[in-house]
């Protein structure tokens with residue numbers, strides 16, 4: 001091995017070691033092992049996955065797609081066909097759409113395209129972490145402004161931090177982890193005052209009261225991100241799309257050095273889901289119905305406060321310390337996302353709205369833990 005390679009790779013490894021990356025945490029397998037219970041009994045409420053379309057139904061659709069495609073061939077017009085179908089679903093022309101390998105990849109693509117070394121990105125806190133990680137990877141700065149105590153946007157605080165180096169504003173609405181959807185006029189004010197590109201992440205939009213998609217023509221600097229991972233229940237598939245004016249949508253579609261970011265299988269499965277849109281609509285109704293019941297039941301437990309939600313998950317604060325509650329839940333096979341201190345609340349968790357039997361188990365277990 002040459003001297004110069006060794007020197008370079010060692011420096012590189014030190015630099016890469018310092019890169020802040022997403023870590024998913026414990027898996028159902030390890031939790032089951034530690035709790036000494038079968039993996040099939042683990043209640044997974046930590047990733048905001050939607051379980052209401054049955055596995056059997058999704059498998060049947062996957063088999064149909066598998067029979068329709070020829071895996072030996074590179075993608076041809078499948079992406080255009082998906083954009084045509086999305087255009088009908090979203091009620092925007094197809095040149096307003098860009099397709100990606102789920103929202104994470106689209107966020108990464110947007111950051112690579114618009115944020116350069118020395119530029120900065122801005123958002124509020126707390127929110128979804130991926131945009132910050134992507135901006136940091138570009139050697140950009142990341143600024144945040146805390147949400148107000150009512151979990152809404154501090155519009156003035158954010159605007160006061162905009163500068164001609166701030167190239168990206170990330171707004172997640174409904175927000176992960178607070179499940180709040182921001183006031184339409186606040187989002188509008190921010191987008192209109194921002195001197196760069198705005199990502200409005202509507203990953204949970206189908207569970208909320210409104211979407212900005214019908215108003216996309218009013219905002220030349222906004223990209224609305226949508227995903228098949230949440231309402232469509234296809235987190236494993238990795239499919240998402242952006243809605244933006246044709247100038248931005250074209251850049252997103254064409255200015256990537258990689259010709260085939262999304263597989264034919266994924267693109268065709270997206271079309272299949274749109275052909276069976278009632279599955280998603282029914283599942284969203286079920287989530288909303290269960291969400292209401294879960295909030296009510298959790299609020300009836302002494303020492304627990306569950307907040308209103310516009311998403312397929314809830315923010316919950318417990319009187320007992322978050323670490324203690326988290327460990328006790330894990331021992332009983334229940335996985336939640338622990339947040340700990342969040343704004344003025346000390347012991348927060350993010351809880352996915354699960355199937356009725358999953359939620360019942362959570363309620364029963366939290367009652368026991370709060371009573372101990």
Ligand SMILES: Cc1ncc(COP(=O)(O)O)c(C=O)c1O
Nearest residue numbers: 102103104128176203227229240
């Ligand atoms: C707000 C938000 N945006 C994007 C994502 C990533 O979604 P995708 O599966 O489309 O990459 C998540 C996942 O939890 C999320 O919470």
